[in-house]
C-alpha cells in the first residue's frame with residue numbers, strides 16, 4: 133500500500149523554511165518524496181491580492197490564509213519585483229536533491245502561470261518551461277526529470293510543449309490512474325501521474341472539517357488497491373501544519389502504508405490508460421482544474437465518509 137507524496141513549493145518562504153522542515157521530517161521517518169520547485173521570481177503576493185473577490189475572501193477567513201501563508205507572502209511581488217528563488221536559495225534545492233528526493237520543475241513564475249495560462253501561446257509556454265529547466269540545470273548540473281504545473285492548470289499546448297523536454301513523467305492534473313495523454317487521437321509519450329487526493333486548503337473549513345479531524349478524513353480517502361497521490365505544500369504542511377502532518381505520516385505508516393516519490397509509482401513496462409486532459413470545477417478550488425477525462429475525480433464530503441463507515 134503506497135502513497136505517492138508530492139510536495140509543491142510555490143514561494144520564497146516555502147523554499148526557505150518549509151523545505152528544510154519537511155526534509156528533516158521525511159528523514160526522521162525514512163521517507164523519500166517528490167519536490168516540485170518554483171525557481172523564478174516569487175510574485176505570489178500579486179496572485180493572492182488579485183483573488184480578493186468575495187469567494188476568495190470567504191476562503192481567506194475560513195482557512196486563515198494569512199496564518200497559512202504568512203504576511204510576507206501576501207505582500208511578495210506587490211510593491212517590488214519578487215526575488216528569484218532559484219538564485220537566492222539554490223543550496224536548499226541542491227540539498228533536497230542530495231538527500232535522495234526526486235526534484236522536479238513546478239514553475240518559473242507561479243503567479244504568471246496560474247493567472248495567464250489561458251491566454252498564453254505555445255512559444256510563451258515553452259519559454260517559461262525552458263527558463264525553469266535552465267535554472268535546474270545550472271544548480272543541479274542536470275535538467276529536472278519531472279514536472280508539475282502550478283494550480284493544476286494544464287492544457288494541450290502545455291502537454292505538447294512539455295514533450296520537447298526530457299521529463300520522465302508529469303503530474304499536471306487530478307485523476308485516478310496513471311495515463312498517457314491523448315491529443316487529437318495521438319498518444320504522447322510522457323505519462324501523467326495524477327493527484328488523487330484533495331489539498332489541505334480545499335478541505336479545511338468545509339463540511340465541518342477542522343484540524344482536529346483533518347488527518348482522519350484524509351486517511352479515509354486512501355484506497356489500498358488504487359493509485360494514491362497526495363500533494364502537500366511547503367508553505368502549509370512544511371510550516372504551520374508541520375506537526376499535524378508529522379502525525380499523519382506516522383499514523384499512516386503505522387497502518388502499513390509507505391510514502392514514495394511519484395516516479396516510483398511508474399512501472400516502466402506497464403501499459404498505461406489513455407485519456408485526455410480536460411477542465412473541470414472541483415470542491416474548494418477557484419476556477420478550473422485539469423482532470424483526467426476518464427476519471428470522476430472529486431473527493432466525498434465528510435458526511436458521505438461518515439455514512440460509509
Ligand SMILES: [Zn+2]
Pocket residue numbers: 140141142238242281282283
Ligand atoms: Zn503550486
